[in-house]
Amino acid sequence: MxxxxxxxxxxxxxxxxxxxxxxxxxxxxxxxxxxxxxxxxxxxxxxxxxxxxxxxxxxxxxxxxxxxxxxSSLLFESNFHYRRQTDEGAKRELARAAVALIEPGNVIMLDESTTTLMMCNYLEAIENVTVISNSLAVCDRLRDVANVHLVITGGDYNDTHQSFSGLVCENVIGQLRSDWAFLSAASVIGECLFHQDQDILRVKRAFMQASERTALLLTAGKFRTRALNQFAELSEFDHILISKTLDETIASQLHQTALSFKLI
The missing domain is CATH 1.10.10.10 (Winged helix-like DNA-binding domain superfamily/Winged helix DNA-binding domain)
Incomplete structure (x- = not known):
């Protein structure tokens, strides 16, 4: 009841x-x-x-x-509490589409983003899924979910992002393999992805290298913000999911690059 x-x-x-x-x-x-x-x-x-x-x-x-x-805008926009409360509807739709890619028995990696965090709401429907993450919020959300085998990387804790990073975290990820890595970015400029925190972007790169396939989840607002450090290019991802509110001009520019992406 x-x-x-x-x-x-x-x-x-x-x-x-x-x-x-x-x-x-x-x-x-x-x-x-x-x-x-x-x-x-x-x-x-x-x-x-x-x-x-x-x-x-x-x-x-x-x-x-x-x-x-x-x-400062970078601190404001990177703060976990702020990010968790923005674009909730768009993140929810992206999360549903991303979870549809997962099969029973898969091992997946989730980064510290609040977009991939939303995927946790829909994982209970998938049998025997293993989730590897550096996110404390993912741990809080999934620790009591019976069908999920949860692996948290550990490492140096950052309260702004509510996640772990650093050498210990990267070494743990380097010893693991997964079917999927699901990531987001702080900013998209042209065909490149950026994040303001160098430690966080190294964890994202480690997730990508440890996974057979990669998926990128982006709200439309990521194309209007700026961050300091490039960590990847859009072309490195197998699946790119972008919220359907993406500006038509930006969508047209992406189509011209021959990138394959889906508006959700």
């Missing part, structure tokens, strides 16, 4: 929704006053202060006298 959410759960959901609204306002305006936040959200200044304390602890913004400002 499905239990109805408690009042505490309902309040927590409302709190997260309110904080997402705050993030959206700060991201759009870069600086927002406390008065504007209390008026827009129709809550007390005390409630706003509590929300801002939570968001500041996640590295998403900075409180200042009378208001709040966004942290």
């Amino acid at each position: 499905t239990m109805a959410p408690s009042k505490q759960d309902d309040a927590r959901l409302k709190g997260e929704a309110r904080r997402q609204k705050i993030l959206s306002m700060v991201q759009a305006q870069k600086s927002v006053s406390l008065t504007q936040l209390t008026t827009e959200l129709n809550v007390s200044r005390m409630t706003i202060h509590r929300d801002l304390d939570v968001l500041e602890s996640r590295g998403l913004l900075r409180k200042q006298r009378g208001g709040v400002t966004a942290e």
Whole structure:
């Protein structure tokens, strides 16, 4: 029997929704006053202060006298809590399409992205699947799923990405083999994939090298952002899944490169 959410759960959901609204306002305006936040959200200044304390602890913004400002864009956009709350619908559709590629008994690798994390919601339907990941969120989601054999790489923990990386992580991956690696990227520029964190991109490369086949999941927003370090080219992937909201001009440019991709 499905239990109805408690009042505490309902309040927590409302709190997260309110904080997402705050993030959206700060991201759009870069600086927002406390008065504007209390008026827009129709809550007390005390409630706003509590929300801002939570968001500041996640590295998403900075409180200042009378208001709040966004942290640097790279930190803001790379933060796990922020990424998990963006483009949820598009990520869900990409995840469903990606899971359809998996067969019973497959070994798969999932990177630290919140897009591939969404695949965990649909793995219970696949018998005897092994999941290898460097993501703490993947561990939290799958640790009690009976049909999943879960392998976590370990390594140096990064709370911004909620994932493991470093030499230990890369060495573990290098000793394993999988049928599939499912990855995403922070940014797509032309035909190249980028990520702002060098440690994370080395883990992505290790996953690609340890897998028979590779699949790339991209929301349309990845084509509008910028990151520092190139880690792969689109042509290196066997399957490329992109959300259907991709700009028509960009889609046309990709078609001209003879790349095979699917809009989801």
